[in-house]
Amino acid sequence: MFKHIYYWIDERLNMHDYIKKDILDKPIPKGINLAYCFGGITFFLFLMLAATGFFMTIYYIPSPAQAYDSVDYMTYNIPMGRIVRGVHHWSANLMIITIFLHMIRVFIYGAYKKPREINWITGVMLFSLVLAFGFTGYLLPWDQKAYWATLVGSSILGTVPVIGEYISLILRGGSELGALTLARFYALHVIFLPIATVCLLIGHFLMIRRQGISTPL
Amino acid sequence: MDKDPELNRRKFMEIGIYAISGTIAAASSVALARFAVGLSFEKGKSEWIEIAPESVKNESEGFGRVILEYESKDGWLTKRERKLAYVKKTKGEVIAISAGCTHLGCIVSWDEDQKIFKCPCHDGRYDADGKVISGPPPAPLKRHKTKIEGGKILVATETLPYGGDKSV
Numbered sequence: 001m002f003k004h005i006y007y008w009i010d011e012r013l014n015m016h017d018y019i020k021k022d023i024l025d026k027p028i029p030k031g032i033n034l035a036y037c038f039g040g041i042t043f044f045l046f047l048m049l050a051a052t053g054f055f056m057t058i059y060y061i062p063s064p065a066q067a068y069d070s071v072d073y074m075t076y077n078i079p080m081g082r083i084v085r086g087v088h089h090w091s092a093n094l095m096i097i098t099i100f101l102h103m104i105r106v107f108i109y110g111a112y113k114k115p116r117e118i119n120w121i122t123g124v125m126l127f128s129l130v131l132a133f134g135f136t137g138y139l140l141p142w143d144q145k146a147y148w149a150t151l152v153g154s155s156i157l158g159t160v161p162v163i164g165e166y167i168s169l170i171l172r173g174g175s176e177l178g179a180l181t182l183a184r185f186y187a188l189h190v191i192f193l194p195i196a197t198v199c200l201l202i203g204h205f206l207m208i209r210r211q212g213i214s215t216p217l
Numbered sequence: 218m219d220k221d222p223e224l225n226r227r228k229f230m231e232i233g234i235y236a237i238s239g240t241i242a243a244a245s246s247v248a249l250a251r252f253a254v255g256l257s258f259e260k261g262k263s264e265w266i267e268i269a270p271e272s273v274k275n276e277s278e279g280f281g282r283v284i285l286e287y288e289s290k291d292g293w294l295t296k297r298e299r300k301l302a303y304v305k306k307t308k309g310e311v312i313a314i315s316a317g318c319t320h321l322g323c324i325v326s327w328d329e330d331q332k333i334f335k336c337p338c339h340d341g342r343y344d345a346d347g348k349v350i351s352g353p354p355p356a357p358l359k360r361h362k363t364k365i366e367g368g369k370i371l372v373a374t375e376t377l378p379y380g381g382d383k384s385v
Contacts, residue, residue, distance in 0.1 A: 051245060051249060079256075083252075
């Protein structure tokens with residue numbers, strides 16, 4: 001039955017050859033090794049984070065009065081809560097590691113050099129976005145660790161010469177770390193950063209398809 | 218059987234890839250779906266709350282006004298509720314009737330002379346069992362489950378959410 005539906009769609013869109021040849025069966029260049037997997041693993045972790053993240057918004061409330069209780073509730077009262085939150089937690093941690101390994105590989109193999117400089121730049125931007133994801137997501141459970149980590153983090157940003165104070169104030173939404181901070185961190189974490197990341201990822205992937213994978217010398 | 222070993226390996230890898238991604242997708246979907254459904258089918262737990270025996274009048278004295286206090290759970294929120302009920306004792310049984318009018322939720326009052334419940338809002342009238350006599354109420358007043366256990370008078374919280382709110 002699925003075959004029929006597939007053929008029905010393909011008869012109209014004529015995508016079969018393209019998907020088969022250019023995506024699923026696309027040959028990879030010689031000399032590719034396991035180190036080339038880290039970009040893909042990072043993307044896989046991003047998908048897991050997106051899936052678990054979407055579903056956690058069903059329960060999460062970004063308010064100082066309810067954030068901690070809602071997280072506690074979804075973790076210990078809702079079936080699969082521990083798994084969903086656990087996958088989000090560990091995927092986030094692993095993503096920092098795999099994105100680092102991916103960057104190290106690109107750096108060591110010199111894959112960032114001409115003509116792939118733009119892809120390196122989008123990659124560095126994606127890396128910054130991942131760190132921003134980590135920083136904003138850390139506050140959301142609104143426990144002691146979250147509160148003090150964000151206080152320290154935003155204070156460090158406050159030490160940037162000249163503009164630091166303003167960055168810190170804008171980040172916290174005022175001089176106090178409180179309801180305003182939590183609400184804007186939540187907005188950043190679930191709306192702004194994901195959209196920015198998806199846009200950059202599309203560019204990142206289209207460019208690697210266009211330019212091909214850089215093989216080691 | 219296949220003469221082309223290259224093709225054989227290719228097929229094997231293809232099946233392997235589909236099997237692994239299929240397993241991951243299926244496992245994630247099941248877990249996430251269960252998580253999303255959550256406790257939607259969970260019925261609210263009914264508890265028994267104790268009321269002071271002195272607030273319960275005997276049948277001959279008519280209904281006594283009793284405020285029933287209990288904690289209601291709404292996900293991660295706990296709310297302290299106060300509901301008014303009319304309670305009296307008859308031959309070893311305790312009758313507890315919600316004070317919430319079934320029309321629009323106003324608090325009904327017990328008229329001892331006429332032996333009826335009267336709603337001040339739209340003149341709904343109920344008899345001493347809570348059955349509608351006249352007026353707009355579409356259903357009888359809620360009867361709370363009660364029991365007497367070891368001299369204690371207990372009321373079930375099950376039907377308490379339906380009206381008679383005195384929390385403000």
